[in-house]
Amino acid sequence: MSEADAQRRRSAELRDRAVRTGDVETMLAAVAAARAALAADETDPRSLALLGAARTVLGEHTSDPTWLEAAAGSYREALAASDGEDRARMHRNLGAVLSMLGRLTDDPSALAEAIGHGRAAVDGYAPGSLDWAIALNNVADALGVLGERTGDRDALDASVAACRAALTVTTRAAFPRDWAMSSTNLANALAALGGEARLAEAVTLYQAALEALDDPRLASAVRYNLDRAEALLLSSHEAR
DSSP: OOHHHHHHHHHHHHHHHHHHHOOHHHHHHHHHHHHHHHHHOTTOHHHHHHHHHHHHHHHHHHTOHHHHHHHHHHHHHHHHTOOHHHHHHHHHHHHHHHHHHHHHHTOHHHHHHHHHHHHHHHHHSOTTSHHHHHHHHHHHHHHHHHHHHHTOHHHHHHHHHHHHHHTTTSOTTTOHHHHHHHHHHHHHHHHHHOOHHHHHHHHHHHHHHHHHOOOHHHHHHHHHHHHHHHHHHHHHHHTO
């Protein structure tokens, strides 16, 4: 095994451990290992992608936009060096980290760029494949956040359509976690659009997603959105 391969393996293992434990020192060690892999083989986009992944975990955990911006930079470099399905994966990863950055900084330009990369990823995967559905869900997420924060109902409608398309693949029986994420994004967009029928569907989707999620952090966010949707639905009923 080459030095670059050994460091790539170490970075991936450390990143996975950091995701499970939430330990920042382990996250930093994953970043360092990816940098070591890149130093050993500057021509391999896998090292750039691993560096992007490690930086993403650190930025998401610490809510530090600097790390997310650095992750986006790594993925841009990896994208430029990739082709075929690897290129689609880099578009997807770059779109996902830009969506996190846009949500954290309230930057519509980052969200718009996330949507563009997400759509490029969708185009790069076979329609109906799991990767295609996950890329669609990422697009839906960015569209939903952009629509909610800017009041763009067209973006919210597009988010709903993308979620429904993704859910034709990520069924609850086959892919429960992906189903829960797509269902949550669908509920978010429906709740932002408003109206009794949409709010009632959003409440049902949030409740079902909670049953399928085993990640306490994600479940907490869904529960918060469920409470908000239920309050809006109650207000709608009382206003009649």
